[in-house]
Amino acid sequence: MTCMRMAIAVISVLSLAAVASPARAQRPIPPAEQFGKPIGTPGFPPPGASSCTGCHPASTSVDTPAGRLIGRSPSDIVTAVAAFRSGQRPATVMDRIAKGFTDDEIKAIADWYGAQK
């Protein structure tokens, strides 16, 4: 399987997981079903993910303290965000931003970035 196909497979599995997740269903705002195809269709970043590249560069040539997320291990991202949120890990802005996402949302974002190249 090529990397690209693998990435698509990963995303497809995730999209199913995201739709089925109880946390998503409990949200007071309209459920995902009302918004067409499952979130996480190949090529489509999950909710929130596209904002990250405001600080975390997509390009490898930008010199900034905020590292690239693309290609990073999803579990590392999930762990880091959890530590930012709890205050265990010192942060500049991520302590606040981490509080704006559920665990499922963070996992979807982390998996998506992990699958990007």
Place this chain on the structure above:
Amino acid sequence: MIRSPTRRHFLRTAAASAAATLPIPALAQAAGGRVVVVGGGFAGATCARALRQLDPRTAVTLVETSQTFTACPFSNEVIAGLRDIKEQQFDYKSVAADGIVMVFDQATAVDPHARMVTLANGDRLRYDRLVLAPGIELRFDAIPGYTEAAAERMPHAWKAGEQTLLLRRQLEAMPDGGLVVIAPPANPYRCPPGPYERASQIAYYVKTKKPKSKLIILDAKDQFSKQRLFEDAWKELYPGIIEWVSLSMGGKVSKVDPATMTVETDFEKHKAAVANIIPPQKAGRIAELAGVADRTGWCPVDPVSFESRLQPNIHVIGDACIAGAMPKAGFAANAQGKVCAAALVRLLAGQQPDEPRLINTCYTIVAPEYGITVAAVYRPSNGQLVEVQGSAGTSPVEAPRSTRVEEAKLADGWFKTITGEMFG
């Protein structure tokens, strides 16, 4: 004359552009739909590029008046003499290389029913979906005496470029001991912390170069963004230099006279050496012409797709739109550009857009190596974008200087990152 914008302008620019090496976007694969984006700033340039990335079949035309984009964030450092304006400036070569058709002209009319944009040169561009990202228009009818001509003596410098440099030159020419007046508008306006960052940057200049000078902020409101952080920093870094006069203390400017450099409130007259008047604002002119601006002068939109609530098939992003709790800021505009692009690809494919989450972080530099931020995550709720509970907040009030240094570094990295995404 009605033409398909993509082919004509592509052919016109193909020889000179790196786009010549890419497949022609719309001719062969018009299946993705035609999107015209008006305005090539943080919202528009981001949206155009994100569209091509999400679905390369989309034919994207970007209409922009200027060949050079001058970014507002960090332009206060240009005013303070700490940064060259060239660091603020970008061209559209990489945007064109993505297969986006660049049209350097002014959009003068929109026909929402015929789905057509008219340009100043008479050309008309058809679209399936239109994105308006026109930024702001300054209201020269809001403060008595503050006309467009007055801005040549009392610069607003609220659109970066010549006005930024004018304010810089005025500060340099100011005698030591001269009074600087900054007059921020009431909400909403572009870059809520901007006037106070500017006050900080000018105070830095005053402290280091014109130590007898003072700075007075005549404000049309009683609170402002990151207020406690600013006030603490001013006390620490610029004691006795900055005086802030709130609305309830009589700060609102009632009249200006550029001939005598006088700035008046209902209670006092100030003779300024340098007067930076930031007038109230509204959505860029094309928004009004397209019928997407309401009586406030701003554009109500659906928080999921950023589609106008007043006209079908037109989306408004960036400073021009009413984005609920999201401030009018470069980071927010960039986030909206990407969310809008994803919604457009869905809509053009006959699907419903996904419910988005958006992030904003406003970075402010109050002195070299002294940065502060305000950040939040936003989600649609009851037809508006609201802050996700618990996510919104500023940098800590009590913090060691190392925190400010870190945030200043992050701010610098942010600017490189976001402008790289737009123009790199």
